[in-house]
Amino acid sequence: MLKWVIAHPAATCLLCGTSNPDHMSDTLMAMRGPLPDKPMRRRMLRHMETIPGFSTIASLPWVPGKDALYHGRIRSAQAAARTATLR
Structure with missing residues (x-):
């Protein structure tokens, strides 16, 4: 694949x-x-x-068990970048 x-x-x-x-x-x-x-x-x-289950794969966490952590880091980095841009 x-x-x-x-x-x-x-x-x-x-x-x-x-x-x-x-x-x-x-x-x-x-x-x-x-x-x-x-x-x-x-x-x-x-x-x-x-x-079986292929149609639901897109709804699974990107990294099983770490999805919230990953998205939290992305959001933090985006917020820091916006703050730096506004200065």
Whole structure:
């Protein structure tokens, strides 16, 4: 699915991060072989839509268990930036 994201026309940069060596190996493998074309991306999406729970994934926390902390840090940084701009 990483190739699906990379191949999207709107994607200009993709940042991946992990501390799990197995995940890093999977990420590196996305650089091998061709990227999916538009028809293949459509088939990939149709497949994902058959997976139970896929339609609700967008409502899940970005980082499970840390969502409130993440959004709190973003709000604090935005408030600090607005304060600095007003000075």
